[in-house]
């Protein structure tokens with residue numbers, strides 16, 4: 436049923452999701468009152484330090500300067516993820532953010548890499564300069580490059596609490612009203628929509644549209660509206676995390692320019708280098724290990740610098756709601772869903788959701804068509820991410836624990852992933868394998884993981900292939916020659932970060 440229009444928005448929750456929504460909608464929508472209510476005593480989850488390259492255009496759209504973001508959030512540059520020990524327990528490969536090089540007129544390199552024209556050079560090294568730059572701990576850009584642009588594709592690592600604080604200050608400056616109060620529940624109207632939200636001090640708060648950013652609690656979409664939760668626990672086993680923040684041994688220690696993800700017997704460890712500390716966490720399956728054993732694994736990785744530091748336990752509920760928009764309520768962030776942080780999709784999903792909400796915004800109050808579209812799109816996006824994450828586990832050759840053997844069991848793969856892997860046994864992944872508009876990870880990401888993990892190379896013959904072989908071989912040689920210069924020509928990562936901080940006014 437159409438109402439007079441959507442003029443009042445109430446956001447419940449002030450974590451990264453709530454404040455990103457508030458700032459983005461304040462910038463995108465005119466003539467709409469936006470209020471955000473959060474309970475300071477509940478607090479935000481405070482993790483989520485790795486991002487996706489899309490954050491650059493989101494921050495630019497918000498009008499936040501890159502230098503200010505880097506300074507205020509203790510941020511550093513992320514050029515991809517280095518996966519250690521994922522294949523056999525003694526290996527490493529890079530999933531870079533830069534796409535495989537393809538100069539105008541030059542051939543796509545993947546078919547020729549599959550045919551062995553780059554010899555034994557790993558895929559990411561053969562087709563991008565980014566592997567060399569990451570190995571040398573260099574930044575992806577020069578300090579003087581235009582904001583949010585660089586020679587190589589990049590995202591950021593940042594302090595999650597400082598990120599939410601920056602977004603909050605920015606949203607308030609854009610006119611968002613901030614209420615600190617505890618939401619006790621929501622009241623539904625006769626049509627089953629939210630009539631108001633009850634708070635301890637401000638009483639009943641009414642709006643035309645409610646955005647649930649209350650995190651895993653899902654106060655509106657879950658507790659009030661009872662949207663079913665689609666668990667993916669049978670596919671993705673890691674349901675717990677232990678985290679710690681470890682200072683650098685000295686203030687000028689080099690900063691890694693990729694997330695480092697190290698596989699362990701019951702999960703994997705993230706290692707994220709910020710300006711003043713590293714964020715380290717063990718993501719593990721409680722069905723395959725216990726908290727004490729997990730703590731030993733994390734402490735052994737973090738070493739003496741973390742000896743006296745307390746570990747923080749974070750339970751994770753993996754899955755999503757297929758109905759994230761019901762009536763006059765949209766769930767964004769952990770309230771809508773969460774799949775484990777292996778490829779840092781959380782904030783990226785928040786960006787996607789809020790951009791969609793702004794684009795589909797039901798100005799006239801007609802919510803249902805927009806809600807159906809939003810739900811179909813977000814469900815497809817979550818499903819694609821689940822498959823992409825599972826790919827990392829099911830390609831592993833590790834059999835040193837039940838965790839890895841269980842992951843290798845095709846019964847734990849989704850039918851869509853089983854189909855993809857079956858097709859790719861005779862040819863590589865390509866664009867038409869994906870509904871690209873709803874994919875978080877481009878086809879090249881699947882290729883980097885697939886071939887980084889040693890999936891059998893298969894490239895069927897085609898009449899055109901031989902014609903460009905010499906050009907492809909020349910391009911491989913060119914990239915190999917340029918890689919050391921690219922690394923040497925870019926600033927050390929810490930130097931780049933310091934230069935940007937100095938520039939922030």
Ligand SMILES: Cc1cc2nc3c(=O)[nH]c(=O)nc-3n(C[C@H](O)[C@H](O)[C@H](O)COP(=O)(O)OP(=O)(O)OC[C@H]3O[C@@H](n4cnc5c(N)ncnc54)[C@H](O)[C@@H]3O)c2cc1C
Pocket residue numbers: 447448449450451452453472473474475476477478479480481482483484485486595616617618619648649650651652654676716749750751767768769770776779780781782783785
């Ligand atoms: C272990 C782990 C690692 C992660 N790593 C990454 C990563 O590397 N990259 C990435 O992109 N994402 C990551 N994520 C996901 C990321 O943390 C979240 O997507 C992001 O922080 C958004 O969280 P949120 O704002 O939805 O929820 P939260 O941060 O939990 O915020 C919830 C808000 O709701 C408020 N609230 C709750 N109850 C009430 C109440 N009764 N009344 C009023 N207010 C209330 C709280 O005060 C808080 O402000 C990770 C998640 C986990 C669990």
